[in-house]
Amino acid sequence: MKVCKFGGSSLADGKNYEHAVNIIKSDPERRVIVTSAPGKRHNGDIKVTDLLIKYANAILAGQDGQTIVDEIFARYQAIGAYFGVLEKDVEEIKEILLALPKKDYPSADYLMAAFKAHGERLNARLMAIVLNHLGIKARFVDAKEAGIVVTGRPDDATVAAETYDNLARIKLRDDERLIFPGFFGYTPAGNIATFARGGSDITGAILARGLHADVYENFTDVDAIFAANPAIVKDPAPIKTMTFREMRELSSAGFSVLQNEALLPAIQGNVKINVKNTAHPDLPGTMVVSENGFHPTSTITGIAGGPNFAALYLHKYLQNKEVGSTLRILNILKRHNLRYEHMPSGIDDVTIIFNKDELQGDVVDQVCNEIQAEIQPDRLEFYGNYALLEVVGEGMAEKPGVSAAILSALAKENIYVPMINKGASKISIMLGINKKDFNKAVQVVYQRFFK
Incomplete structure (x- = not known):
């Protein structure tokens, strides 16, 4: 049995929807379908999720959201009309949208989460309507009915362990498909909470584990996961298996094809993930599998990273003699609710690398002031134009000279590398470089290992 998730671009309009429907029909093993909200139909278009955010903000501001409801409903109505579904058969979608402001929510954050989740929730209803209209027996299953229980923040939920016991009780009849909305679950108190953006990937992985699927097919708008960003490297090699x-x-370093948190349920359930293109479903795509028994065919699998980073460098003589000095630094970050990406260190040095999206307002100055007061470093410097380049591959684990090859290739292009960090996993090398050198560095490393 396969669980199939379709991304927003795959369900943006009737024509794209038809590709998804044909994919579902083409393989009887595709029994469980997970929908995203309709995405952009063209450049300059707006996603349904963003329309729902606009709707929520209007309600929070005490405004009438009727015009926005009409715009959202028109998207679903147009998809249904493409397949000859009558307006009366999708009228319930509009009624659900109009009812959203009338519900009670514990806070504005929960209201926003509930509104956002309805992009997926209504699209799953529509998918079931379309499939049944076409003679394919399908049943809409809401997250509450399925027992997808979540905890955490309204906009950054985590699946609860009991979810998998609940999913194990679902009965899947031989003659039907089950259609689930992605992106959200229900708190123990019965409120909707969403996963991080891109959370339909997470729902698909949760269902794949809970329903003991053989494969989780993640349909998107690319033919495969590529070894490097196609916007930086022309025609990069597709990754067949990883x-x-x-x-x-690679996901944590910037690969955006698959939501990073979606990997954990698949890993726990040992469910293979097949990333495929809705427009070209016959292509093999990329298969993501367990490392147990995996035999790499190349040294490097992929190159990722990005220029949107900053680094805080701290030097203090004899810092290694001070018990708890790093803990004191981390406590300062905790007070400001700051997450960091990496923290390479030396005997007297610590470098803390942040995603710049974390550094809002004057938080850098506040943190530096507190570090200066509490740690009293000899040097404290902030680098705002930092980039991270991560080179990943199972084939690196037992192969000597990979770091030397990377640094040599970069040196030939006069690209300075102020930081290099190789983790104990042996399968990744992280390089810190100047932001202006990032694209060139990706191209140089790609040329060295893939050409």
Whole structure:
């Protein structure tokens, strides 16, 4: 049995929807379908999720959201009309949208979460309507009915362990498809909470584990996961097969094809993930598998990273003699609710690398002031134009000279590398470089290992 998730671009309009329907029909093993909200139909278009955010903000501001409801409903209505579904058969979608402001929510954050989740929720209803209209027996299953229980923040939920016991009780009849909305679950108190953006990937992985699927097919708008960003490297090589931990490393460093948190349920359930293109479903795509028994065919699997980073450098003589000095630094970050990406260190040095999206307002000055007061470093410097380049591959683990090859190739192009960090996993090398050198560095490393 396969669980199939379709992304927003795959369900943006009737024509794209038809591709998804044909994919579902073409394989009887595709029994469980997960929908995203309709995405952009063209450049300059707006996603349904963003329309729902606009709707929520209007309600929070005490405004009438009727015009926005009409715009949202028109998207679903047009998809239904493409397949000859009558307006009366999708009228319930409009009624659900109009009822949203009338519900009670514990806070504005929960209201926003509930509104956003309805992009997926209504699209799953529509998918079931379309499939049944076409003679394919399908049943809409809401997250509450399925027992998808979540905890955490309204906009950054985490699946609860009991969810998998609940999913195990679902009965899947031989003659039907089950259609689930992605992106959200229900708190123990019965409120909707969403996963991080891109959370339909997470729902698909949760269902794949809970329903003991053989494969989780993640349909999107690319033919495969590529070894490097196609916007930087022309015609990069597609990755045929990669491991969960390679995908995890690359996702955390910037690969955006698959939501990073979606890997954990698949890993726990040992469910293979097949990333495929809705427009070209016959292509093999990329298979993501367990590292157990995996035999790499190349040294490097992929190159990721980005220029949107900053680094805080701290030097203090004899810092290694001070018990708890790093803990004191981390406590300062905790007070400001700051997450960091990496923290390479030396005997007297610590470098803390942040995603710049974390550094809002004057938080850098506040943190530096507190570090200066509490730690009293000899040097404290902030680098705002930092980039991270991560090179990942299972084939690196037992192969000597990979770091030397990377640094040599970069040196030939006069690209300075102020930081290099190789983790104990042996499958990744992290390089810190100047932001202006990032694209060139990706191209140089790609040329060295893939050409």
